[in-house]
Amino acid sequence: xxxxxxxLPLGAIIQSFKVGGVDIVQGFPTQDLYASHNxxxxxxxxxxxxxxxxxxxxxxxxxxxxxxxxxxxGPNTLHxxxxxxxxxxxxxxxxxxxxxxxxxxxxxxxxxxxxxxxxEDGDEGFPGEILVKVFYTVGKIxxxxxxxxxxxxxxxxxxxxxxEETVINMxxxxxxxxxxxxxxxxxxxxxxxxxxxxxxxxxxxxxxPTTYPNVTTTTPFTLGATEPDFDDCFIVNRSAxxxxxxxxxxxxxxxxxxxxxxxxxxxxxxVFSTEPAxxxxxxxxIDVPAVxxxxxxxxxxxxxxxxxxxxxxxxxxxxxxxxxLKKGEKYGARIVYKAWKE
Numbered sequence: 001x002x003x004x005x006x007x008l009p010l011g012a013i014i015q016s017f018k019v020g021g022v023d024i025v026q027g028f029p030t031q032d033l034y035a036s037h038n039x040x041x042x043x044x045x046x047x048x049x050x051x052x053x054x055x056x057x058x059x060x061x062x063x064x065x066x067x068x069x070x071x072x073x074g075p076n077t078l079h080x081x082x083x084x085x086x087x088x089x090x091x092x093x094x095x096x097x098x099x100x101x102x103x104x105x106x107x108x109x110x111x112x113x114x115x116x117x118x119x120e121d122g123d124e125g126f127p128g129e130i131l132v133k134v135f136y137t138v139g140k141i142x143x144x145x146x147x148x149x150x151x152x153x154x155x156x157x158x159x160x161x162x163x164e165e166t167v168i169n170m171x172x173x174x175x176x177x178x179x180x181x182x183x184x185x186x187x188x189x190x191x192x193x194x195x196x197x198x199x200x201x202x203x204x205x206x207x208x209p210t211t212y213p214n215v216t217t218t219t220p221f222t223l224g225a226t227e228p229d230f231d232d233c234f235i236v237n238r239s240a241x242x243x244x245x246x247x248x249x250x251x252x253x254x255x256x257x258x259x260x261x262x263x264x265x266x267x268x269x270x271v272f273s274t275e276p277a278x279x280x281x282x283x284x285x286i287d288v289p290a291v292x293x294x295x296x297x298x299x300x301x302x303x304x305x306x307x308x309x310x311x312x313x314x315x316x317x318x319x320x321x322x323x324x325l326k327k328g329e330k331y332g333a334r335i336v337y338k339a340w341k342e
Contacts, residue, residue, distance in 0.1 A: 005017050011090070012085075019267050020340075021341075047168065073203070101150065104336065107141055110138075111138055128165070130168065149340065155333045157170070168323060175283060176302055183301060188260065188261050194217045196234045205316070236277060243322075254274060272337075280305060
């Protein structure tokens, strides 16, 4: 595991993911540099709530109570507040043996590590004490004669005290660059869907799912030097009822969300998840100076695929149940990366 994929206690971060000699995730060589320079959230586990909460406030949970948070993205709360889980030191990585990845057949290896975290009642203003676990499972499969590296991620969280209800929406914020160079330019991408949530200027949905207007996303398209520019929440199945999404999606089938490859490096990446939505972001706002012997990373140095629940679901009645975790329940989600070189 250590040769190809590595993790850090800070943020339960995915630090490296090497495929055919190319490290396909952006990062830093030391944990200290993540602490000082990781404004883009490279590789971090995001919580309690990934993406944005409108008005930095939850209107009504726990019997009609409202909760206010820091506004760290215009008027909204982004990625759990000022010190979200991506900035915490987790317990781990702890080896927990060999595990299978549901939905992945004939996995060789399967070595698994676990990270754990206790988020106290009132953490960043959120109600309730939560126990959180992240499992990373690494292995290989062979498909069509190709050896493929597989990284499985499993999230589990439980509300154990301090409130009867809370809100949760986790994801991983890895930035992928398959080119081996400074930019994602030339990357060929295909999404599983053309349905997305239209957003206001601060990234809050203004309506339910509609058709993405700018690019035909369900056929392969190429990322250029500056266009197309994405920072959008795509919906996996537009015809499915948002209120039918379970708080624990781990028993649902994996769906391939995004396929990406680069013609120069010949590196391929497929991202799968059990989640109902994903943020696709092409890294416009990356601005990291040269540190630790790593060159500066600027705009479009990486792209993100962030599987999750609908953005701001907790403040939309029809979507609220996707993020509402009640005492006695478990939140869960699964994400899988497959990567290989031709």
